[in-house]
Amino acid sequence: MDVLRLEKLLSNAANPSYSKALEQLHVLSIRAQEIDYKITEGERGNWTHYYYCHHDGARLHFDWSCPKQHVCPVCSKTWTGEPFDAAWVTLAHSQLGIGMKHLALSCLIDDDIEASGKVKAVLLDYAKYYANYEIHGDIPYNGPGKLFAQTLDEAHWIIDICYAYRFVERMLTDEEKQLIHSGLLLPCAEFLIEYKEKQLHNHAVLITSAIAMLGFLLEDEAIHLAGLKGEYGLLDQIDRGVLADGMWYEGAFQYHFYGYHSLLQYAILVEHTEWDLKAHPTLKKMFDFPLGYILPDGTLPNLNDASHTANIQRLAPYYEIALDWYGDTRYGELLRLAYGLDKTNEEQKDSGESNWQQIWKIPSDAPADRDSLEALWFGEELDNGQHVKASTAHVAGTGDRSLTQILMSDTTSDASGLTKLVNRKGWHLLVKHSKFSGEHDHMDRLGLSFGAGSVPLFIDPGTTAYGVPAHYGWFKHTYSHNTVSINGKDQPPADGKRLQYHKEDWGSWIESAVDWNDSPYTVKDSIILPKEMCPWDDQAYDGVSLRRVNIVTEHLLLDMVKMTVPDERTIDLLYHLSGELADNSLWQSSDAELSELGEHWLQDKWSKQLVAGQHLEWKMREGVLQQVSWCSSPVQLITARTVDNPPNRSRQTLVQRVSGSREREVLFINAFSYDNEMDRQQGQISGHLKLNVGTKSAGSLLLELTAAAVELSFTLDWKGEQAVLEQVK
Structure with missing residues (x-):
């Protein structure tokens, strides 16, 4: 560890402000000392994504004393045999590696040579057997492992081992x-170099970070450069894999931070050396970008293969590093919010926003304790919300706004292809007009995710563990998203685009587009897509164009979709609601075939014909969502019960189907208005949401809406390359 970083670590360890972090480290180090696992010559791990219950998607309970019995904490089923036993082995070694890192750091702080003996023994046991472990693994789309079943897990583990070694290095004999x-x-470095991925990918970031760390510790420049330089090396991953706005190209915030974590492990190890990366401009952009997309409830949207929700509490360790390195006051704001240090929002009051509903609330497990290793290594004082360093940069596109203001504000980026629209009630809409993002993409261009505070209305649920059938069977497909499917098929790769974004005095709106016209997508030549990861239907989408205009006002969300098809196709506009239809008495049971994914994913189907101005009411987890609909062509409405995340829950899916699309252009218009329980208790409900669609001069449409006793009218001319939308005063 660098001398300056060591000095700060020891200083923070002696500072009462970081007592919880030191206590937590000691708890973790005691657990590590208690691990009684004998490393042998026959270690052979398997994929941890197999260590999940197939019934409800819950991760099985890991128990050091039960390597052959694996209990689901939700349904209590005990799973035995393979692949669970070998997945247990992987978890055992992963925990052993992390545990030795914790124990070694504790020994460094306490100068405890005796306790370091455990770390030394584990490292020497691995050194005795590791080189002869058999290369194995058949995990889809991944290289093999030695101790583990994939190259990625080998890299994860050795990064922790590198730190364990570094922390006790001075206590070892030559x-x-x-x-x-x-x-x-x-031998680990040689193995990782042999199986280094030749593509832009989060796995490649971890693997090259691990190689570079091993080269640095071995003082072997050839190994170091094998990880750092060259095509698909770590620097190449940073330069080409991170988009211009700072987002990792694979399009999920969880994968953004997943890869960034390993990059930071390397950057910390080489801090203040000739290899120092802190001045690389992309690193700060990677901290900055996510801030603009934090939702009013403190979470980041789930997109693509996001298997858990990221919130500011989970992000806090990253921003401990960011605040130390760059001193941006917004990082300090995030930490204060995460740790519950801001008791009142005085800035909001001072700026005349006292009538703005206080949407911010930490939904669970919060406020977080300041107990991370990063707080010990990097922590800065957070008193009074100030930081001694001057802010060196601002979040792109946010000007001088505070983090709290950013949470409650729109953010849009053409580079990442994400737009967040927010109103004063805390409603938030995310529009995904992104570029195709490779293996972890869900083939859902122009998908929507809509919620109110912490209440999901119709959202992108991300996915579950990869070993759970619902992952590959449902979540990774177009039909599980709030977008359009043609002939029930998956969308082929294509790059979406933002055509325009406007902030008006009545709200804000965006127009996005995607075309399937044989144009190559941006990352086509930089990634590897196995045949099994290409389930789309090029023929179904050939010549299809999709345009979407979304408006968010104080009282409603307006969703307008224009589909252009070259010949007869079946068009399904999809909404997956986190609730249920309040009244289906006029609906009829249906056996309509909806998707090629298999009808077992779409249960309990009901249908009816859409009438102009059709009004639906949905009972949500909290409150009621109203919906009114119109379409330029005859529409069959179909509802179905579909899987939610986690898979032991369900959602109700609404399909607006235009069968045969005799018209080459079809226009759908849907308006939504949400009332929460507080609104209803206070009598502040929207009333009956109404929509009337007529024609204006020169063929433009006149949209007349009523919500919450407020009447709004717009004209829409969608004949040109961009929509022309104007409010009628």
């Missing part, structure tokens, strides 16, 4: 260092 170098670090 002979012990040599044994660890030759028996563990070097």
